[in-house]
Amino acid sequence: MESEILYVSSAPRVVLGLRDPLAAVMALLRPRAVVPAPLHAAGPWGVRFAPFPHVKLGVVVTGQCWLRLDGLEPILLNEGDFYLLGHPPQYMLSSSLEEVEARPAATLPRNTSGRGFRIGTEADEDSYTCSVDFTFDGGDSAMLLDALPRVVLVRAGDPRGPLFMNLASLLVSEIESLDVGNPLVLEHLAQIIFVHMLRAHAENNAQPSGWIAALAEDGVGAALRAIHAEVGRRWTLAELAEISQMSRSVFSAAFKAKVGVPPLTYLIKWRMTLARDGLRNGDLSISELAAATGYESESAFSTAFRREVGSSPRHYRNAVRSARMREPQQGTPA
Incomplete structure (x- = not known):
């Protein structure tokens, strides 16, 4: 076989x-998953991410936040929602659509435990997100990046929602874990979620173009x-x-x-x-x-x-x- x-x-x-x-x-x-530290945020907050020619996968673990990409309408992300960004331009996560001072992601302070970033106090936390960046080997990444829309969403209430909730629990557990073999588990788990997001895109009749969607x-x-x-x-x-x-x-x-x-x-x-x-x-x-x-x-x-x-x-x-x-x-x- x-x-x-x-x-x-x-x-x-x-x-x-x-x-x-x-x-x-x-x-x-040969995708490689780079797992950024999770983001804990409270109060009026905003985080700005620079553009990069790769793929970002994220999930709202608790609370909600707004996703704003240059050139697209803002998207409200609720607890349990997954998002996939294909070759994203500059974008921002924020607590609301009101104007707030958005901090560059690279300048965020780590929380006291050394794992993750925190905006505001732990007692007032109202949003918790985890994300994974993917880099690719070789010079053929455009074959995938050009086939992806700017955003792929899987809502918690979608038919695939229960599956993604289970995957989110595993992802968060491993991101917060210090157990032996943690990097290996995260690498493979992130790739599994990545493929499920591509499947969701292929089945989405609202986004029918591209070879990935044609596979369905x-x-x-x-x-x-x-x-x-x-x-x-x-x-x-x-x-x-x-x-x-x-x-x-x-x-x-x-x-x-x-x-x-x-x-x-x-x-x-x-x-x-x-x-x-x-x-x-x-x-x-x-x-x-x-x-x-x-x-x-x-x-x-x-x-x-x-x-x-x-x-x-x-x-x-x-x-x-x-x-x-x-x-x-x-x-x-x-």
């Missing part, structure tokens, strides 16, 4: 074997799953349309509307994404990588790679290796 894992630390050849598109993208990007469909989603299951197959538009149970013209239009590019263009882009990862992190020869991604010859693969990336596979691999050799070694002054 082929692996269906969420995360792998090496082995681009494992990514090539993943049937599920979401699992394949997550394995390719029987038509375009079936074609996406087929492409990822057999990335090395020489797919034709007719075969993918048949899998989607549509005519070629209807399928092609539907796929482009949902995913943003035509079906065969998506196939080529995904192959080249895997190829770049294989050249950066793998040990397959260029001819082996060409065969694994569906090309009859190294020459055909090199032509497609140069067209998509702008350099030959060999030059790309050599450039990556040279750049890594120039990087300061751990523990060595830069």
